[in-house]
Amino acid sequence: ATAVESGYTTKDAALSVRRDLNREVKQKIGKYAATLVQADDFVYLDAGSSVDLLIDELNEESAVFVTNAIGHAQKLLKKGYEVLLIGGKLKGVTEAIVGAEALESLNRYNFTKGFFGTNGVHPQRGLTTPDSEEALVKKKAMERCAQSFVLADSSKIGQVTSITFSDMKESEILTTELKDFSYKKYKNIVEVK
Numbered sequence: 001a002t003a004v005e006s007g008y009t010t011k012d013a014a015l016s017v018r019r020d021l022n023r024e025v026k027q028k029i030g031k032y033a034a035t036l037v038q039a040d041d042f043v044y045l046d047a048g049s050s051v052d053l054l055i056d057e058l059n060e061e062s063a064v065f066v067t068n069a070i071g072h073a074q075k076l077l078k079k080g081y082e083v084l085l086i087g088g089k090l091k092g093v094t095e096a097i098v099g100a101e102a103l104e105s106l107n108r109y110n111f112t113k114g115f116f117g118t119n120g121v122h123p124q125r126g127l128t129t130p131d132s133e134e135a136l137v138k139k140k141a142m143e144r145c146a147q148s149f150v151l152a153d154s155s156k157i158g159q160v161t162s163i164t165f166s167d168m169k170e171s172e173i174l175t176t177e178l179k180d181f182s183y184k185k186y187k188n189i190v191e192v193k
Contacts, residue, residue, distance in 0.1 A: 023053070025153040026049065026151070027053050028192055029054075029151050029152075029175065030050065030056065032174060032192040033054045033057070033149060033151055033174055034058050034059065037060045039063070041064075041112045042110070043113050044065075044067070044111045044113070044144070044145060045072050046067070046116040047094055047096035048069070048094065048096075048116075048117025048151075050152070051072065051116070052069075052071065052075070054151065055076060058079065058081070061080070064081070065081055065083045066084045066085075066086065066111070067085060068097040068098070068102060070085065070090065070095060071095055073085045086102050087101045087102065088103075088105065088137075089101070097137075098131075098134055098137050106137070106140045106141050106144055107144075111141075111146065112147065113147045113148070113149065114148045114149070115148075115150075115151060116141070116149070116151070116171070117151055118150050118165075119161040121150070121156055121158070121168055121175075122160045127165055127171070128159075128160055128162065129165055130162045134163075136165075138165040142170065142171065147172070148170065148171040148172070149171060149173075150171045150172070152173055152174070153175060154177060154179055168188075171188065172190060173190065174190050175191060175192065178191055
């Protein structure tokens with residue numbers, strides 16, 4: 001359900017639906033994000049449609065990837081990458097692996113970089129997602145990253161969903177043209193051209 005006036009959502013749309021939303025913008029962000037992956041990086045890739053498009057642009061062969069998305073793991077393997085999949089419960093709507101086992105899996109890793117999706121970016125409410133289990137996995141994975149990047153097309157800027165998983169200032173936020181100029185003051189928001 002979505003309240004149009006407030007931009008507040010309480011449910012995740014199916015991944016098959018989200019893949020086509022703002023696709024060109026997400027591809028632009030993904031292309032930029034892929035340039036941030038360097039030789040020998042140990043990278044966490046969060047489940048979601050924006051990160052899915054980042055995978056298409058990857059070309060750093062020595063990087064190793066860990067993900068909580070079966071679709072991402074399959075795509076990475078087809079491209080010839082070394083990939084690790086965390087354990088846990090598979091969530092049908094977003095195709096993300098979540099739960100206590102997923103959190104325990106993440107405790108073993110020390111990532112050089114992580115790339116995350118979000119449903120909302122807000123100065124006071126932070127980075128948000130509608131699902132509490134996914135929020136816990138995102139939070140834990142971010143804690144394990146030396147650097148974290150959030151891929152958020154401009155439709156997500158200023159939006160708030162049910163669960164906060166991180167303060168907005170904790171990550172570099174990759175987006176496109178900001179429609180709300182008040183966000184331009186934040187040094188951690190990068191407008192991809």
